Amino acid sequence: xxxxxxxxxxxxxxxxxxxxxxxxxxxxxxxxxxxxxxxxxxxxxxxxxxxxxxxxxxxxxxxxxxxxxxxxxxxxxxxxxxxxxxxxxxxxxxxxxxxxxxxxxxxxxxxxxxxxxxxxxxxxxxxxxxxxxxxxxxx
Amino acid sequence: xxxxxxxxxxxxxxxxxxxxxxxxxxxxxxxxxxxxxxxxxxxxxxxxxxxxxxxxxxxxxxxxxxxxxxxxxxxxxxxxxxxxxxxxxxxxxxxxxxxxxxxxxxxxxxxxxxxxxxxxxxxxxxxxxxxxxxxxxxx
Numbered sequence: 001x002x003x004x005x006x007x008x009x010x011x012x013x014x015x016x017x018x019x020x021x022x023x024x025x026x027x028x029x030x031x032x033x034x035x036x037x038x039x040x041x042x043x044x045x046x047x048x049x050x051x052x053x054x055x056x057x058x059x060x061x062x063x064x065x066x067x068x069x070x071x072x073x074x075x076x077x078x079x080x081x082x083x084x085x086x087x088x089x090x091x092x093x094x095x096x097x098x099x100x101x102x103x104x105x106x107x108x109x110x111x112x113x114x115x116x117x118x119x120x121x122x123x124x125x126x127x128x129x130x131x132x133x134x135x136x137x138x139x
Numbered sequence: 140x141x142x143x144x145x146x147x148x149x150x151x152x153x154x155x156x157x158x159x160x161x162x163x164x165x166x167x168x169x170x171x172x173x174x175x176x177x178x179x180x181x182x183x184x185x186x187x188x189x190x191x192x193x194x195x196x197x198x199x200x201x202x203x204x205x206x207x208x209x210x211x212x213x214x215x216x217x218x219x220x221x222x223x224x225x226x227x228x229x230x231x232x233x234x235x236x237x238x239x240x241x242x243x244x245x246x247x248x249x250x251x252x253x254x255x256x257x258x259x260x261x262x263x264x265x266x267x268x269x270x271x272x273x274x275x276x277x278x
Binding site: 061 | 199200201203205216223224265271
């Protein structure tokens with residue numbers, strides 16, 4: 001369902017109105033050779049993502065998204081929308097996650113747009129799960 | 140949070156009380172060489188799973204869980220619990236999914252138990268995402 005083009009007299013749409021998004025970064029994976037005291041890559045990625053505020057986007061760490069062999073992983077969640085899990089990320093992926101979250105926050109159909117989505121979130125898609133509210137409409 | 144041991148005078152716990160579970164089978168993947176009229180493997184799997192009733196477990200088809208290169212895929216959902224995505228399934232996986240769903244329905248901590256989980260749902264785990272209610276408690 002495409003959203004209608006805004007009229008010049010429409011009030012500006014804020015991200016908060018469009019839908020707040022949460023990025024869940026997997027903080028469990030450890031690199032081969034890293035000692036127990038070395039900050040885990042997911043922790044570094046979450047810190048980098050959280051350090052640069054993006055309106056309507058919050059960041060959380062989660063212990064194990066279960067995508068261990070294809071990490072580093074993150075999920076992007078928005079209430080009432082599909083949830084996306086991405087793998088193959090690295091400590092420098094904060095910009096890509098931020099851009100994906102920003103795109104998703106502005107979507108009107110519950111899906112993260114493909115057009116404009118960073119390449120890392122296209123080739124790194126691991127899975128997506130539908131929103132609860134959709135279950136009753138499925139065959 | 141472990142549930143207390145039942146007392147001999149407690150009424151029997153039904154699966155519905157423990158928590159209804161939904162299995163979402165990806166109906167999009169097509170096998171190489173199959174024509175457009177050939178039923179897709181996910182459709183066959185969903186039909187097989189739905190044909191044998193399991194109390195408290197419902198089955199839905201969903202168009203694309205996004206795990207296309209690691210299909211055949213299914214997700215198992217229970218409200219207030221983690222959602223699990225599995226890949227590498229085949230048309231004969233209905234028994235494994237049914238057993239996983241049954242185990243999950245009886246869990247008291249929001250996780251699908253590892254002990255007793257069918258092998259296909261151990262090695263085939265693709266990802267898991269936490270329940271919405273957990274987000275506020277994450278760092």
